[in-house]
Every structure is written in structure tokens, then in C-alpha cells.
Amino acid sequence: MTVTPSDTSTEALNQDAISAEAELDFAAAMGDDLDLAIPEEVPTADDPSSRAASRNDADGVGFTLDEFASLLSKYDYNFKPGDVVNGTVFALESKGAMIDIGAKTAAFMPVQEVSINRVEGLSDVLVPGEVREFFIMSEENEDGQLSLSIRRIEYQRAWERVRQLQKEDATIYSEVFATNRGGALVRVEGLRGFIPGSHISTRKAKEELVADFLPLKFLEVDEERNRLVLSHRRALVERKMNRLEVGEVVLGTVRGIKPYGAFIDIGGVSGLLHISEISHEHIETPHTVLNVNDQMKVMIIDLDAERGRISLSTKALEPEPGDMLTDPQKVFDKAEEMAARYKQMLLEQAEDNEPMGVTLD
Incomplete structure (x- = not known):
């Protein structure tokens, strides 16, 4: 069949009518009153009035293009190792947690970085959906992913807290979790601390101290060398010292004898009776007397x-020089009387050392 030009025009008109009718049916179905009329004046893309209208529309938004660029820059994050950022936990996995910190790729926190303390699993510390601070450990890897840590934050804050406690000369209580040949191990604010054997003051064997809570004082706090050294003896001595005074007579028990003197237990703490403080007479070795x-x-x-340290003396209690060698019981019987004389002597010395008042004419 041959199609004439007039037939082609008629077919095209029919198609246009079908399309127009379809558009009206679509508008009716959407419930919109669509205005399909073509405006008499349609500005072209290069029409200056069109660009002016666009600028006017942008002005009506409420901020300038510079302000918009500034707003976008707030979301152009530049993460660096050492930064502390807020992040949202959104997935807990066997080897670590996925954290949203606003970067292009979710950050990852290894399970060993979840806490300064020992934990059974990530769920002991993290809850999906929670927001908290994270420490950035490294640059982005080849996948654009950052590594995070909570342990580093806790570590830094723990040292800050320990330094403050040392500055305040505070007494702390900590549980012994292990012992070794040199002493005992404890944790302070999550940090591992060491108590040298010479600073453990107890009648228990070291091995029996595990799980005991001990009062402790700080001996050394050195973050750079990761050294935290504590003293049980100092804490006990301080506690005891609060109830003791110079010139006081106390009852003690000899716990150890060394060439330079004897260690005397006076109610749970040790004092040193130096060899020079045993008697007015010369003594070759403390073993000859004690x-x-x-x-x-x-x-x-x-x-x-x-x-x-508590320093002790029996020399000051001797009624006569050498009594500790010949009649120690006499020394003990007269102890309070001799101590009273000693205190009076100290008082007189203090008065003699007071500066003289100056009178101005």
C-alpha cells in the first residue's frame, strides 16, 4: 500500500491528539490541574534576564554563596592521627567495631583498642547507636578507612588522673592481681603499677596477697617510661604517723636484724632502731643485744x-649509759619516765632556738 503525503500528515495529527489526550488523563489521575499551555515568552538559556532571575531566586534562600561554601567546608573533614572525634557505633563484629565519624568511609576500631581494662567482648563497652569519643590512631589506609581507639583516650586520662593523685599525695586502695620475685602488681586507674618487695609491709607471704586490697602511696609516676611504682609501707606508716608523735614510747617486736640495726614492728608498721640508737655504749652488732x-x-x-620512715631509740631511754647492755628490763621499766625527760629537753631546745624579739625605739 502506497502512503501519500496527505495520509502521513493526517496520521501525525492523530498521534498528537492521542498524546494530548493521554496527558490530560494522566493529570486527572494525579489530581493536579496541569497548565499545559506554552507561555508566550520563553527566555533562552543565554538571556541575561533569566540569569538575573536565578540570582534573585538564590538571594531569596536566606544566605549568600560564600555562606553556602562555608557551610560545605564544615563537612570537609580533615582527620589526623592524634585527633579525638565524636563517632556513632553502628556495627559490632568479631574483630572490632564499625564507627561512623562522618568520613567518606566507616572507621574501624580493633577489639584490642576498646578499653584500657580487660573486657570479655565489645558489647561490654559499646552499644550500637551510642555516640562517644574516639582517638584516631593512623592515616587512612588504601581503602580510605581510619583506625580508631578508646583505649588511647582512657590511657591518656588515666595518667592525668594518676599525676593529680600523686600531686595531692593521696592514699589509694588497689587490688593485687599478681606477684613476682620483685614484688606485687596492681592496677591504678587501669594502669599497671608495681609495689617493690621492700615497700610491702605485711606478715603475709607475697603469694598470699593476690586479691587483697592494699592502701598505697605513690613513689614514682613516669608516663614516658611507663613506670608507676607504689608503696604499701608508706601508706601504713602515714596512717600510723597520724597517731604517733616524736618522744612517744611504744611497744614493739623485733622482726629483723641487720648489721646496721633492727626493724621493730610497732602495731603493723616497721620502725628502724639504728645500731647507734641502741645504747650510749659502743655495740659491734645488734645481734649481741637483740x-x-x-x-x-x-x-x-x-x-x-x-x-x-619511723626512727626509734632505746639509747634515749637508758637511765645510765650502757643499761641496754647490762639490764635492758631496767630500761623498759623506766621508759616513760625517761621519755618525759626527753620531751622536756626537746621543748627547752625549741625555746632556746626561737629568734629574739626586736624592739624598735
Whole structure:
């Protein structure tokens, strides 16, 4: 069949009519009153009046293009190692947690970085959906992913807290979780601390201290060397010192004898009876006068809270020089009387050392 030009025009008109009718049916179905009329004046793309209208529309938004660029820059994050950022936990996995910190790719926190303390799993610390601070550990990897840590934040804050406690000369209580040949191990604010054997003051064997809570004082706090050293003895001495005074007579028990003197237990803390403070007479070795487990009276002659030391004397209690060698019981019987004389002597010395008043004419 041959199609004439007039037939082609008629077919085209019919198609236009069908399209127009379809558009009206669509508008009716959408419930919109669509205005399909073509405006008499349609501005072209290069019409200056069209660009002016666009600028006017932008002005009506409420902020300038510079302000818009500034707003976008707030979301152009530049994450660096060492930064602390807020993030949202959105997935807990076997090897770590996925964290949304606003970067192009979700950040990852390994399970070993979840806490400074030992935990059974991520769910002990993290809850999906929670927002908290994270430490950025490294640059982005080849996949654009950052590594995060909570442990680093806790570590930094723990050292800050420990330094403050040391500055305040605070007494803390901590549980012994292990012992070794050198002493005992504890945790302070999540940090591992060490108590040297010489600073453990107890009648228990070291191995029996595990799970015991001990009062402790700080000896050394060094973050750079990761050294946290504490003293049980100092804490006990300080506590005892609060109830002791120089010139006081106390009952003690000999716990150890060294060439330079004897260690006397006076109610849970040790004081040193130096060889030079045993008697006015010369003594070759403390063993010639004292025995381990001897009970005796001693007088306090010095309290050094900073070093945790109590210095003792029986020499000051001797009625006559050498009585500790010939008749120690006489020394103990007269102890309180001799201590009173000692205190009076200290008082007179203090008065003599007071500066003289100056009178101005």
C-alpha cells in the first residue's frame, strides 16, 4: 500500500491528539490541574534576564554563596592521627567495631583498642547507636578507612588522673592481681603499677596477697617510661604517723636484724632502731643485744612521712649509759619516765632556738 503525503500528515495529527489526550488523563489521575499551555515568552538559556532571575531566586534562600561554601567546608573533614572525634557505633563484629565519624568511609576500631581494662567482648563497652569519643590512631589506609581507639583516650586520662593523685599525695586502695620475685602488681586507674618487695609491709607471704586490697602511696609516676611504682609501707606508716608523735614510747617486736640495726614492728608498721640508737655504749652488732621476736619498748625520735620512715631509740631511754647492755628490763621499766625527760629537753631546745624579739625605739 502506497502512503501519500496527505495520509502521513493526517496520521501525525492523530498521534498528537492521542498524546494530548493521554496527558490530560494522566493529570486527572494525579489530581493536579496541569497548565499545559506554552507561555508566550520563553527566555533562552543565554538571556541575561533569566540569569538575573536565578540570582534573585538564590538571594531569596536566606544566605549568600560564600555562606553556602562555608557551610560545605564544615563537612570537609580533615582527620589526623592524634585527633579525638565524636563517632556513632553502628556495627559490632568479631574483630572490632564499625564507627561512623562522618568520613567518606566507616572507621574501624580493633577489639584490642576498646578499653584500657580487660573486657570479655565489645558489647561490654559499646552499644550500637551510642555516640562517644574516639582517638584516631593512623592515616587512612588504601581503602580510605581510619583506625580508631578508646583505649588511647582512657590511657591518656588515666595518667592525668594518676599525676593529680600523686600531686595531692593521696592514699589509694588497689587490688593485687599478681606477684613476682620483685614484688606485687596492681592496677591504678587501669594502669599497671608495681609495689617493690621492700615497700610491702605485711606478715603475709607475697603469694598470699593476690586479691587483697592494699592502701598505697605513690613513689614514682613516669608516663614516658611507663613506670608507676607504689608503696604499701608508706601508706601504713602515714596512717600510723597520724597517731604517733616524736618522744612517744611504744611497744614493739623485733622482726629483723641487720648489721646496721633492727626493724621493730610497732602495731603493723616497721620502725628502724639504728645500731647507734641502741645504747650510749659502743655495740659491734645488734645481734649481741637483740633477738628476733623480742618484745621491747622503744621511743620514737623521728617521723619521716615523705619517705615512710619511723626512727626509734632505746639509747634515749637508758637511765645510765650502757643499761641496754647490762639490764635492758631496767630500761623498759623506766621508759616513760625517761621519755618525759626527753620531751622536756626537746621543748627547752625549741625555746632556746626561737629568734629574739626586736624592739624598735
